Amino acid sequence: MKLTLSILSCLTGLSTLAPMGWAATHEITTKNFHITLLGNGDGPADWMGTRDWSDDQIAAVTTTLNIWDDTFRNTASRKIEATISWGALEEGVLAGSFSNYVEYDGENYNAATSTEVIWKEGEDVVLEEGEMDFRLQFNPVYGFSTGNTTPQNATDFISVLLHEIGHNVGFNSLNDTGTYGEYYTIWDSLITDAQGNHPGDAGFNYQTGVSYTIGSGGLTVYNPFVFAPGSSMSHVDAASDPNALMQYSIGEGIQRRNPSDQEKALLAEMGWVLKDDPTYYASVDGASITDQIDLNFFTSVLVNRNMTIDPGEGATIVLPSLRGDKAEYNVTIHCGESADRQSLQHRHGLHLRRRGHRQ
Ligand SMILES: [Zn+2]
Structure with a gap:
């Protein structure tokens, strides 16, 4: 059975009895989320919870938040505020995400989720009283599993939650009714028709059933002949990437606990700085870089997660051999033409970072 993951749906009241011994409201704070x-x-x-949360589910939420925390290096201006609850969703819909969109003056787009603005752009978005950056709901009708392995008769909770948060970090179209209006997201701006037009261009004429590419990595957008509100245009077409986290549906027993490599490449095109993108980082954790590095290819050197040094044009970084015991390195940085030197010690490897693609 395939069930749908929706980014929009209607809500009606529904009450179920909570199993004995379960906890009520919990707050979870991670690096980027509250x-x-x-x-x-x-x-x-409108958002009344209809079930309580088990300890296993609370732990699985933390695990999922940490997966997104560990995907990006971007520094958020504040924590992302969100609620997650169990509530009535349409039949066949496993979970839904309700994003707070704001106007944003992007290059080829004019709207973004507040999550993107806060975390990717590092700019603040002030929430009104009672407002959230996003609200997620799970459908209590379906059986979810939080186990390391997912039984064939249950849906993986972590995969679904990771997916729904994915809509807030950028996998979202503002064509949610079968037509484009005034606003476009960066995801929309990366959608391309066969003539090379993007939503918002005069020559772009949205039609259902058409295969549109998104980004430059070969992904296409889910766009069935019958427009599916909440599914069409906001998901990756499984035919273009069977491993995609952001497929519109997920089968029982299936786990998708990371954005795929192609999706990560797309996130990078959207402006996210990925922690593990080899295009952006030359890692010396594996002791593959032991000589001088030409910093013309890099605009900054990330020595650890908390410290960025800008060595300036034409600088070089000299690394000692990192073979053998890597518990502690000495790193010497020569800044530009000057004789300035800094000696740094760190314990967990060193990454080089460049801003933007050079090819
Ligand atoms: Zn979805």
Whole structure:
């Protein structure tokens, strides 16, 4: 059975009895998120939780948030505020994401989720009273598993949650009714028709059933002949990437616990700085770089996660051999033409970073 992951849906009230011994509202804070798990009866009327959360589910939420935390190097201006609850969703819909969009003056787009603005762009978005950066709901009708392996008769909770948060970090179209209006996201701006037009261009004429590419990595967008609100145009077409996290549906027993390599490449095109993109980072953790590095190819040197040194034009970085014991290195950085030197010690490897593609 294939079930749909939706980014939009209607809400109606639904009450279920919570199993004994489960916890009510919980707050989870990670590096970039402050999440409120609404328990049964908690939250505003439109978002009232209809079930409580088990310890295993609370732990799985933290695990999932950490996966996104560990995907990017971008520095958020503040934590992403969100609620997650169990609530009534349309039949066949496993979970839904409701994003807070804001106007944003992008190069070829004019709207973004507040999550993107806060985290990717590092700019603040002020929330109104009671507003959230996003609200997620899980459909309590379906059986979710939080185990390391997912039984054939259950849906993987972590995969679904990771997917729904994915809509907020950029996998989202503002063509959610079968037509484009005034606003376009950066995801929309990367969609291309056979003539090379993008949504927002005069020559772009949206039609259902047409295969549109997105980004430059060979992905296409899910766009069935019958427009599916909440699914069409905001998902990766499985035919272009069977490993995609952002497929519109997921089968029971299946785990997708990371964005795929192609999706990560697309996120980089959207402006995210990935932690593990070899295009951006020359890692010396593996002791493959032991000689002088031409910093003409890099605009900054990331010595550890908390320290960035800009050595300036024409600088070189001299690394000692990192073979053998890598517990502690000495790194000497020569800054430009000057004789300035800094000696740095760190314990967990060193990454070189460049801003933007050079090819
Ligand atoms: Zn989705």
